[in-house]
Amino acid sequence: MDKYAGNSLTAGALRYRSESPKKAGGWLGSGSRQMETGIEFLLKLSAFIGILAIILISLFIFAQGVPLIFKIGWLDFIFSLKWSPSQGSYGIGAMLVGTLVLTISSLAWAVPLGISTAVFMAEIAPARIGSILGRMIELLAGIPSVVFGFFGLIIVVPFIRNYLGGNGMSVLAGAIILGIMILPTIISISRDSILAVPKEYKEGSLALGATHMQSIKGVILPAAKSGIITAVILGMGRAIGETMAVVMVTGNSTMIPGSMLDPLRTMTSNIVLEMGYAAGDHQAALFATGAVLFVFIVILNLVVSLSIKEGKNYAE
Amino acid sequence: MFIEARKIISLLIAGIMLLATIMVAGCGNTEEIKEPGNENTQELSGKLTIAGSTSVQPFSEVLAEEFMLINPQADISVQGGGSSQGVKAAISGVADIGAASRELKEEEMTENPDLLVARIAMDGVAVVVHPSNSVQDISQEEVKNIYAGNIKNWKELGGVDAAITVVSREDGSGTRDAFVSVVMDEEDIVASAIIQNSNGAVKTAVVGDPNAIGYVSLAVVDSDIKALNIEGAAPSVENIKAGTYKISRSFNYITKGEPTGLTQAFIEFVLSEEGQGIIVEEGAISVK
Numbered sequence: 001m002d003k004y005a006g007n008s009l010t011a012g013a014l015r016y017r018s019e020s021p022k023k024a025g026g027w028l029g030s031g032s033r034q035m036e037t038g039i040e041f042l043l044k045l046s047a048f049i050g051i052l053a054i055i056l057i058s059l060f061i062f063a064q065g066v067p068l069i070f071k072i073g074w075l076d077f078i079f080s081l082k083w084s085p086s087q088g089s090y091g092i093g094a095m096l097v098g099t100l101v102l103t104i105s106s107l108a109w110a111v112p113l114g115i116s117t118a119v120f121m122a123e124i125a126p127a128r129i130g131s132i133l134g135r136m137i138e139l140l141a142g143i144p145s146v147v148f149g150f151f152g153l154i155i156v157v158p159f160i161r162n163y164l165g166g167n168g169m170s171v172l173a174g175a176i177i178l179g180i181m182i183l184p185t186i187i188s189i190s191r192d193s194i195l196a197v198p199k200e201y202k203e204g205s206l207a208l209g210a211t212h213m214q215s216i217k218g219v220i221l222p223a224a225k226s227g228i229i230t231a232v233i234l235g236m237g238r239a240i241g242e243t244m245a246v247v248m249v250t251g252n253s254t255m256i257p258g259s260m261l262d263p264l265r266t267m268t269s270n271i272v273l274e275m276g277y278a279a280g281d282h283q284a285a286l287f288a289t290g291a292v293l294f295v296f297i298v299i300l301n302l303v304v305s306l307s308i309k310e311g312k313n314y315a316e
Numbered sequence: 317m318f319i320e321a322r323k324i325i326s327l328l329i330a331g332i333m334l335l336a337t338i339m340v341a342g343c344g345n346t347e348e349i350k351e352p353g354n355e356n357t358q359e360l361s362g363k364l365t366i367a368g369s370t371s372v373q374p375f376s377e378v379l380a381e382e383f384m385l386i387n388p389q390a391d392i393s394v395q396g397g398g399s400s401q402g403v404k405a406a407i408s409g410v411a412d413i414g415a416a417s418r419e420l421k422e423e424e425m426t427e428n429p430d431l432l433v434a435r436i437a438m439d440g441v442a443v444v445v446h447p448s449n450s451v452q453d454i455s456q457e458e459v460k461n462i463y464a465g466n467i468k469n470w471k472e473l474g475g476v477d478a479a480i481t482v483v484s485r486e487d488g489s490g491t492r493d494a495f496v497s498v499v500m501d502e503e504d505i506v507a508s509a510i511i512q513n514s515n516g517a518v519k520t521a522v523v524g525d526p527n528a529i530g531y532v533s534l535a536v537v538d539s540d541i542k543a544l545n546i547e548g549a550a551p552s553v554e555n556i557k558a559g560t561y562k563i564s565r566s567f568n569y570i571t572k573g574e575p576t577g578l579t580q581a582f583i584e585f586v587l588s589e590e591g592q593g594i595i596v597e598e599g600a601i602s603v604k
Contacts, residue, residue, distance in 0.1 A: 086488065153524075157524070158524065167481040167510065167527070247513075252510065253507060253511060254507055254511070262508070263510055265511070272513075274487060274488055274513070276370075277486075279370075279398050279401065280401070
């Protein structure tokens with residue numbers, strides 16, 4: 001793929017030269033080289049600023065949070081269930097579990113639904129309808145998270161309270177809202193990877209006598225596997241990082257939820273809830289929560305790149 | 317080719333403008349730094365530092381602003397840190413005034429007998445329920461047992477047979493501090509309590525759930541929620557001043573020894589009619 005791209009670029013450049021010899025001495029003329037160096041410098045500068053910002057932020061998070069983690073003992077910090085900064089107890093165990101529980105339960109329904117939708121849009125629906133649906137999904141991705149949270153608070157929470165019990169602010173409410181929020185990611189990336197499967201695979205499968213459904217299940221989905229895994233992991237990343245909507249609907253209790261109707265608190269919620277008045281060790285504990293989350297997400301990104309690599313090996 | 321060149325140039329211009337914006341934004345801060353003021357022998361000049369309670373902080377900030385409008389030579393800086401930090405700062409002299417949204421603890425008083433407390437304002441914490449809730453009177457002990465998780469159903473208090481949804485504030489909040497120190501008597505708030513991080517969010521949670529109980533600053537209470545009478549006293553400005561409604565807190569300015577100069581002038585300003593007016597405007601209760 002890269003080779004072709006390179007070739008077409010060269011071809012374009014050649015054509016560019018051959019078509020415009022008479023303008024070579026025009027107003028762009030001798031200045032063009034300087035301009036090019038200038039642009040290159042600007043691009044380098046932007047890249048440098050971007051990377052510097054990331055490095056500084058990470059350094060700051062760890063510098064603020066890590067000393068407290070060691071002061072308390074990292075095992076205690078990560079696994080203790082008692083979070084009561086005013087009494088000097090800093091344990092984010094319940095929130096670690098909360099993040100995991102909420103992420104898994106939102107993925108549990110959003111992944112099957114998302115992949116099915118992607119298959120429908122790419123394989124079954126007429127191309128025109130597929131593209132209309134695609135537009136709508138993109139629209140869904142553009143809605144700010146606070147709007148989802150508000151919808152959850154006004155519609156989903158009272159619904160759960162009235163028909164399922166509990167007080168409504170629950171794992172279930174969070175999972176429903178978070179699931180809706182990660183659907184666009186899962187659907188659009190899965191759809192793209194299904195559409196990217198070479199046509200010949202499907203034609204070959206159909207020619208061998210397989211039905212359309214058999215081809216989808218036996219040929220197309222396995223061929224699109226690495227893309228779909230990426231979709232799921234990116235969705236998971238969004239679910240772990242989401243804060244605003246989660247704070248609004250999950251109740252934020254510092255305990256491990258015993259059922260889907262119990263409230264929970266995630267690590268991101270913990271930071272946003274308490275940052276207002278936190279000072280001293282309390283504030284450091286919130287940075288430490290951020291550091292743990294950071295490590296969590298780095299691990300996740302490693303898994304993404306590994307799974308993509310594996311997918312490439314599989315394709316070869 | 318012209319189009320190409322134009323594109324490149326417009327990109328370049330956009331890039332330069334972006335950089336310029338960043339630089340201007342970066343410079344903005346430095347412009348605000350004031351030249352060190354001329355040391356004036358006038359009475360109300362110089363620096364004054366107030367540190368401590370984050371609940372008092374917004375009041376101190378507004379009061380300091382007003383004070384500096386009247387006395388442009390004075391430079392008052394207001395910092396947070398929490399009530400305990402405020403007391404420590406007053407003791408060590410790091411701050412001229414330590415702000416605390418609680419009374420001095422006994423050991424703080426005995427260890428530092430020269431600390432002086434000026435009460436500048438009061439704030440009530442109302443225990444609120446949904447307007448449809450039939451419970452109106454409650455004892456402080458019952459509130460404690462609800463928040464400790466011992467009373468779990470409204471019928472134990474003469475209400476409907478429904479589980480109580482306990483709504484609390486996040487750790488570190490001044491309202492929670494006041495509530496815990498008056499009501500909870502060393503007991504922990506039950507872990508299953510719903511946590512909201514502002515008075516408004518607690519109110520929303522209570523308005524939305526007929527079985528919820530929460531606590532908010534008195535200034536937030538309106539007809540959407542019902543404030544309970546505690547030990548027979550309604551949460552009102554009069555009852556709080558009279559001391560019959562117990563869940564309240566004082567906003568205190570703590571100084572080491574008798575305040576002098578700028579410190580004294582500022583505390584006098586805060587306790588004046590104008591200062592107290594600002595305090596009421598900002599949502600607390602005047603001490604006058």
